[in-house]
Amino acid sequence: MWRYDDTRAAMRDALRLSRAMTYKSAVAGLPLGGGKGVIMLPGPIDDRRRKAALRDFGDTVEELRGQYVTAEDVGTSARAMEVIAERTKHVTGLSRRRGGSGDPSPWTALGVDAAIRASLERKLGSPDPKGRTVVVSGLGHVGAALAKLLAKAGAKLVVTDIDRSKKAIAEQLGARWVTPAKAPTLSADVFAPCALGGVLDHESVPALQVPIVAGAANNQLADDTIADLLAERGILWAPDFVANAGGIINISVELGRGGYDPDRARAKVEGVGDTIREIYGLAQDIDDTPFSAALALAQRRVDEA
Numbered sequence: 001m002w003r004y005d006d007t008r009a010a011m012r013d014a015l016r017l018s019r020a021m022t023y024k025s026a027v028a029g030l031p032l033g034g035g036k037g038v039i040m041l042p043g044p045i046d047d048r049r050r051k052a053a054l055r056d057f058g059d060t061v062e063e064l065r066g067q068y069v070t071a072e073d074v075g076t077s078a079r080a081m082e083v084i085a086e087r088t089k090h091v092t093g094l095s096r097r098r099g100g101s102g103d104p105s106p107w108t109a110l111g112v113d114a115a116i117r118a119s120l121e122r123k124l125g126s127p128d129p130k131g132r133t134v135v136v137s138g139l140g141h142v143g144a145a146l147a148k149l150l151a152k153a154g155a156k157l158v159v160t161d162i163d164r165s166k167k168a169i170a171e172q173l174g175a176r177w178v179t180p181a182k183a184p185t186l187s188a189d190v191f192a193p194c195a196l197g198g199v200l201d202h203e204s205v206p207a208l209q210v211p212i213v214a215g216a217a218n219n220q221l222a223d224d225t226i227a228d229l230l231a232e233r234g235i236l237w238a239p240d241f242v243a244n245a246g247g248i249i250n251i252s253v254e255l256g257r258g259g260y261d262p263d264r265a266r267a268k269v270e271g272v273g274d275t276i277r278e279i280y281g282l283a284q285d286i287d288d289t290p291f292s293a294a295l296a297l298a299q300r301r302v303d304e305a
Contacts, residue, residue, distance in 0.1 A: 001039040001053070001075030014038040016197070016219050021248070023298035024241040026305070027275060030252045035068045037061070039075075051083050058087030066090050071104060071251055074140070074196070078103050092251045101254040101262075104247035107269050109145035111246025112216045114273035115238045116150075116190055119212045122280050123236045124189065127273075130154030133188040135210070137180065138195030139166040142216040142244075146194060147173055158186060161195070184208060193217040197240075200226050205233065214238035227291035238276055239294040245272055 004010040014036055022034025039057050041050075054076075061070050061084065072081055072093040082098070085091045094100030116134070117127035124132075132155050136147045139161040147169065151157055157175035159166075160183045170177040184191060184199065187209040193199045197219030205226060213220075213235055220240045221227060230237045246269040253265040283293035 001041060001050075001080070003041045003043065007040065010038050010040040020218055020241045022302065023295065024245045024248055026298040026301040027242050027279075027294055028245045028249055028252075028272075029301065030248065032248070032252060032255075036073075037068070037070055041075075054080055054083040055087050058084040058091070061090050062088035064090070069255070071247070092254055099260075101250055101260045101265065103141065104250050105141035106145045107250035107265065108142045108216055108244050108247035109149060110266070111249065111269045111272035112142070112146050112192070112194075112214065112243050113149045113153075114246075114270050115243035115276045116192065116212070116214045118273040118276040118280070119190070119214045119236055119238050122277070123211050128153075129190075132156065132190065133158065134190040134192055135159070135178075135183050135186050135188045136175075136192045136194055137161075137183040137199070137215070138193065138217065139163075139169050140194065142247075143192075143194030144169050146192065146216060147175065151175065158183070158188065186210075190214060193220050198222045200230070200237075202226070202229070205229050205235075208233070208235060210235065212236050212238075214243055215240070216244045218244065221291070224291070227289045231289045236280075237290060239279065239291050241298075242275055242279060242294050243272065245275075 017036035018034055021036050025032040025034055039053055061068060069090045069092055072078060078095055081091050081093050093104050096102050121127040129150055130153055134150050134155045135158045136143055137160050139159055147157055147159055151173040157173055158178055159170045159175045160178050160180045162180055167177050184204045185207045190212045191210045192215035194216040197217055200220050201222035218240055249269050250265045254260045279290050279293045283290045
């Protein structure tokens with residue numbers, strides 16, 4: 001759920017995100033397809049109209065008769081899922097008291113943490129984030145959860161968000177606060193983009209001063225050629241649709257036989273690190289970027305399905 005300048009921008013976002021969801025599920029080895037629902041808000045909107053939009057979306061999901069199952073994402077919450085559930089049963093991520101798996105954000109953060117550790121191991125020789133400087137750009141549900149995991153592990157945090165009220169999170173974690181524009185230019189060990197996509201482009205990548213980029217944001221590359229630019233600069237990039245798969249992996253456990261089991265979910269989500277390691281190894285074998293290796297692995301699994 002987001003505000004767009006026109007319907008074409010919303011459609012492009014839906015197509016880019018659904019492509020990423022397809023690859024995300026395939027690389028993670030999940031028995032799921034790929035889809036993304038985008039609700040385009042018409043400017044300022046009050047709570048009544050927001051709920052009406054969610055109910056309309058629920059009606060659309062219901063018409064698909066289970067071919068599409070929705071879940072929480074940017075601009076929505078577990079409470080929003082409850083509103084959608086008034087109109088359809090094809091909704092996941094409801095609260096635990098309602099039989100769901102709850103907010104998927106902490107699980108996405110856990111997967112990104114595993115991807116960062118795998119990337120540190122590959123590039124810097126050790127998976128331990130203790131003492132490493134990590135720049136977390138975007139302190140939404142996932143970014144804030146990731147920052148907390150990294151702080152607990154002893155990382156030196158630099159954080160930012162367009163919402164200055166999030167500075168309180170920085171104070172709680174003992175993190176350094178910077179402006180969003182400055183974040184990609186800082187000298188650090190890891191840059192973790194956790195806001196909206198397109199942050200890696202022909203202007204930002206040359207300004208990066210990190211050996212690793214690994215974060216939760218979808219569609220981090222402004223276009224596919226940016227993967228080559230990152231590689232030319234010697235920057236190891238964890239493909240976003242692999243690193244941020246923890247949320248959908250958690251949802252797959254909710255949809256699986258036997259019902260939801262958080263212990264099983266944690267084990268599967270922590271496997272994101274192993275998948276990232278596999279992709280880095282494949283990239284080396286084929287002498288190509290991790291992005292190309294991840295796409296190849298995803299396409300192979302889609303073809304097999």
